[in-house]
Amino acid sequence: MAYKKITFFIVIVILLLAINNLAHSIYTIWAKQDLIIQAQKNLAQEKKENENLKKKIAQVNQPQFIETQARNQLLLTKPGEGIVLLPKNQLAASTSSVQKPVDLQPNWQKWWNIFFNS
Numbered sequence: 001m002a003y004k005k006i007t008f009f010i011v012i013v014i015l016l017l018a019i020n021n022l023a024h025s026i027y028t029i030w031a032k033q034d035l036i037i038q039a040q041k042n043l044a045q046e047k048k049e050n051e052n053l054k055k056k057i058a059q060v061n062q063p064q065f066i067e068t069q070a071r072n073q074l075l076l077t078k079p080g081e082g083i084v085l086l087p088k089n090q091l092a093a094s095t096s097s098v099q100k101p102v103d104l105q106p107n108w109q110k111w112w113n114i115f116f117n118s
Contacts, residue, residue: 059065070076075083103110 077083105113
C-alpha cells in the first residue's frame with residue numbers, strides 16, 4: 001500500500017515537471033513568434049529602402065543627372081554658354097521684398113471684426 005502512494009506521488013511529480021516544461025516551451029515559442037513578426041517588418045522596411053536606393057542609382061547613372069550636377073556643382077558649361085553669378089546679399093534682398101505681411105491677430109478677433117466692425 002505504501003508503494004502505491006509513493007509511485008503515485010512520483011508520477012504526479014513527473015507530470016508536474018512535464019507540464020512546467022511544456023508551459024515554458026509554449027511561452028518561449030510565443031516570444032519567438034513576436035520576434036519573427038518584428039524581423040519581418042524590418043525586412044519589409046529594408047526592402048523598400050533597397051528599392052529606393054536602386055531607383056536613385058538608376059537616376060544617378062543617367063546622362064541628364066550627370067550633366068545637371070556638373071553644371072550646378074562644378075559650374076561647367078557647354079561651349080558657347082556663359083555663367084552668371086549673383087552675390088548672395090543681392091539675391092536675399094530681392095526675395096525678402098516679395099514676402100506678404102503676416103496677420104498676427106487670433107482667429108476669434110478676426111471673426112469679431114468681420115461680424116461687428118464691418
